[in-house]
Amino acid sequence: MAPVLEVANLKTHFFTRAGTVKSVDGVSFHVERGEVLGLVGESGSGKSVTGFSVMGLIDPPGRIVEGSIKLNGKELVGLDEDGFRKVRGREVAMIFQDPMMTLNPVLRIDTQMIEAVTAHDKVSHKAARERARDALAKVGIPSPEERLNAYPHQFSGGMRQRVAIAIALLHRPPLIICDEPTTALDVTIQSQILAEMQSLCAETGTALVWITHDLGVVAGLADRIAVMYAGRIVETGAVDPVLDMPLHPYTSGLLGSLPAEGEPGAPLRQIRGSTPSLARLPQGCAFAPRCDHAQADCLALAPAVTSFPGARGVRCHHPLNLAGVAA
Amino acid sequence: MSAPILTLEGVSKRFVKPLDAASKFANWMGAGYTEQVVHAVDGVDLAVNEGEVVGLVGESGCGKSTLGRVVAGIHKPSAGRVSWRGSFTDEMDAPQRRAATLAIQMIFQDPMSSLNPRLRVTDIVGEAPVVHGLVDKAQQDAYVVEMLERVGLDPSYRRRYPHQFSGGQRARIGIARALAVKPQFLVCDESVAALDVSIQAQVLNLFMKLRDELNLTYLFISHDLSVVRHLSDRVVIMYLGRVVEAAPAAELFKGPQHPYAQALLANVPSIAARKKRFAPLKGEIPSPLHPPPGCHFHPRCPMAGPRCRVERPVLKEIATGHVAACHLHDGGVGLLAA
Numbered sequence: 001m002a003p004v005l006e007v008a009n010l011k012t013h014f015f016t017r018a019g020t021v022k023s024v025d026g027v028s029f030h031v032e033r034g035e036v037l038g039l040v041g042e043s044g045s046g047k048s049v050t051g052f053s054v055m056g057l058i059d060p061p062g063r064i065v066e067g068s069i070k071l072n073g074k075e076l077v078g079l080d081e082d083g084f085r086k087v088r089g090r091e092v093a094m095i096f097q098d099p100m101m102t103l104n105p106v107l108r109i110d111t112q113m114i115e116a117v118t119a120h121d122k123v124s125h126k127a128a129r130e131r132a133r134d135a136l137a138k139v140g141i142p143s144p145e146e147r148l149n150a151y152p153h154q155f156s157g158g159m160r161q162r163v164a165i166a167i168a169l170l171h172r173p174p175l176i177i178c179d180e181p182t183t184a185l186d187v188t189i190q191s192q193i194l195a196e197m198q199s200l201c202a203e204t205g206t207a208l209v210w211i212t213h214d215l216g217v218v219a220g221l222a223d224r225i226a227v228m229y230a231g232r233i234v235e236t237g238a239v240d241p242v243l244d245m246p247l248h249p250y251t252s253g254l255l256g257s258l259p260a261e262g263e264p265g266a267p268l269r270q271i272r273g274s275t276p277s278l279a280r281l282p283q284g285c286a287f288a289p290r291c292d293h294a295q296a297d298c299l300a301l302a303p304a305v306t307s308f309p310g311a312r313g314v315r316c317h318h319p320l321n322l323a324g325v326a327a
Numbered sequence: 328m329s330a331p332i333l334t335l336e337g338v339s340k341r342f343v344k345p346l347d348a349a350s351k352f353a354n355w356m357g358a359g360y361t362e363q364v365v366h367a368v369d370g371v372d373l374a375v376n377e378g379e380v381v382g383l384v385g386e387s388g389c390g391k392s393t394l395g396r397v398v399a400g401i402h403k404p405s406a407g408r409v410s411w412r413g414s415f416t417d418e419m420d421a422p423q424r425r426a427a428t429l430a431i432q433m434i435f436q437d438p439m440s441s442l443n444p445r446l447r448v449t450d451i452v453g454e455a456p457v458v459h460g461l462v463d464k465a466q467q468d469a470y471v472v473e474m475l476e477r478v479g480l481d482p483s484y485r486r487r488y489p490h491q492f493s494g495g496q497r498a499r500i501g502i503a504r505a506l507a508v509k510p511q512f513l514v515c516d517e518s519v520a521a522l523d524v525s526i527q528a529q530v531l532n533l534f535m536k537l538r539d540e541l542n543l544t545y546l547f548i549s550h551d552l553s554v555v556r557h558l559s560d561r562v563v564i565m566y567l568g569r570v571v572e573a574a575p576a577a578e579l580f581k582g583p584q585h586p587y588a589q590a591l592l593a594n595v596p597s598i599a600a601r602k603k604r605f606a607p608l609k610g611e612i613p614s615p616l617h618p619p620p621g622c623h624f625h626p627r628c629p630m631a632g633p634r635c636r637v638e639r640p641v642l643k644e645i646a647t648g649h650v651a652a653c654h655l656h657d658g659g660v661g662l663l664a665a
Contacts, residue, residue: 187386190596216596219596220601259551
């Protein structure tokens with residue numbers, strides 16, 4: 001079966017007075033039906049801009065300058081606003097870190113949800129309200145009938161995120177892009193939301209692109225991982241091989257930085273330096289100035305993607321753990 | 328370890344929203360409005376030994392930041408007492424209190440809201456030690472250079488403003504400012520929460536280096552259990568203003584005793600847990616405006632019984648240095664899983 005989402009050589013650049021910011025610079029990935037892809041990276045790696053590009057939410061000075069985004073075989077790059085209106089909510093939905101980006105603070109929940117239903121389906125007000133109520137019940141909101149009449153500020157942060165998820169699921173889209181939806185939540189509430197997403201997606205066969213900086217969440221949720229650094233995917237593969245035997249020094253450095261993995265009290269294996277400015281990327285490999293394995297060719301030439309069996313890929317001249325891939 | 332350098336005895340902090348004029352008038356007419364009281368911290372006992380790192384863990388609204396502020400002297404406790412090196416802070420004379428205030432410094436979560444955006448780094452770091460007479464005005468510059476080098480910042484940046492730095496560098500400025508008055512005790516309130524993993528690792532390594540070099544004692548407040556586990560000798564878990572469990576870090580992570588601590592630890596995402604089934608706690612942390620009676624955790628607790636709804640559990644020692652406030656252990660139940 002064809003993948004739900006196929007992104008090829010996507011380049012989203014922002015043309016600012018300080019120079020061109022190459023937030024996304026040649027990103028390619030795909031998501032199969034019902035699959036969970038974890039898109040991992042630190043701030044400024046371009047993971048959110050990738051998500052926004054798929055949703056057609058890039059505003060000037062930003063622009064998709066190159067590449068293709070195919071959703072269920074349909075090209076999204078170049079689609080006009082009317083075209084995107086038909087796609088958003090029905091074929092792909094997005095859940096943001098801050099649910100207040102989804103919810104309008106001055107409208108009641110029922111107004112917002114009924115509007116979302118009738119945007120794509122010609123149904124009566126009553127039927128739309130019933131669908132909204134059922135959706136709230138599904139994401140575990142107690143007494144959904146009364147809660148429909150509430151305003152967003154009357155919900156707690158976790159409950160608001162549930163409402164946002166309910167809205168995303170209204171039309172059962174085959175793909176949902178989740179941009180750090182649990183980052184602002186407490187551990188126990190995060191677990192509730194993750195459990196909810198797991199069971200709902202298993203039920204409806206929805207594929208997820210889960211954008212996060214938290215490798216722990218991705219390990220628990222995802223089937224495959226794509227690690228982003230400075231606008232590019234530097235490593236991709238199934239969860240187990242990527243976390244157990246990372247090929248890219250950046251992935252390995254990220255894993256070493258996690259306090260949970262080290263011996264308590266022992267110094268963490270840190271990555272030196274900080275993320276480069278996307279407006280002034282170094283020549284060659286963007287990670288080379290921070291990399292312990294960098295050699296002369298890393299500083300001169302940007303590495304291309306090397307593919308390995310089992311749908312693994314890495315953007316590095318001198319990958320680690322090569323023995324593990326060959327075996 | 329020596330005697331504790333900092334102790335809290337039954338410390339509570341309440342925030343009261345007084346009645347406005349209209350409600351007072353309505354009350355005079357017999358409306359019966361009452362003041363709104365938030366019990367942010369409710370009867371906490373804590374002792375911190377010299378050179379120790381105590382991790383204070385809990386979810387939002389559990390009172391951990393308020394407790395940190397009480398320790399740092401920013402809030403006065405509503406009830407209970409704080410003692411520093413054997414003397415109660417409310418009995419100290421002015422010079423003693425000043426010494427204690429300088430000795431306990433706080434590092435905040437968001438450097439952008441805790442660093443003055445209009446001051447240069449050299450003034451942010453150098454002002455306090457000059458005011459308090461730790462260094463002469465003439466030596467301020469050399470002292471700032473020394474402090475910046477200590478936290479791993481390039482001293483040539485000292486004429487810059489906070490906005491010219493990255494998040495990780497700003498965190499280091501906050502640390503340098505705290506260190507500049509030669510503290511013995513640091514209260515770190517979510518000091519690494521806003522940082523990316525790779526930068527967070529750098530700052531955590533810095534905290535551990537400073538502890539060795541300067542013999543510092545830390546109260547490390549965080550919602551991130553893996554950070555606390557990495558750094559702490561002892562961990563204290565709070566829920567809705569109360570301490571529910573405290574134990575040496577290794578022991579607590581091996582065998583948490585309180586049902587809340589167990590749930591919290593089970594819910595921490597870890598890269599070791601692949602494709603796991605998330606099995607969360609039900610419900611949310613209640614509002615501290617109307618805390619439930621008895622054990623604060625009982626509405627969410629899978630093991631709650633009738634006693635939990637009426638009687639507040641007290642902290643009971645269940646192993647050496649390991650205390651938990653749960654009725655389950657009040658009948659002398661030993662370690663569940665060691």
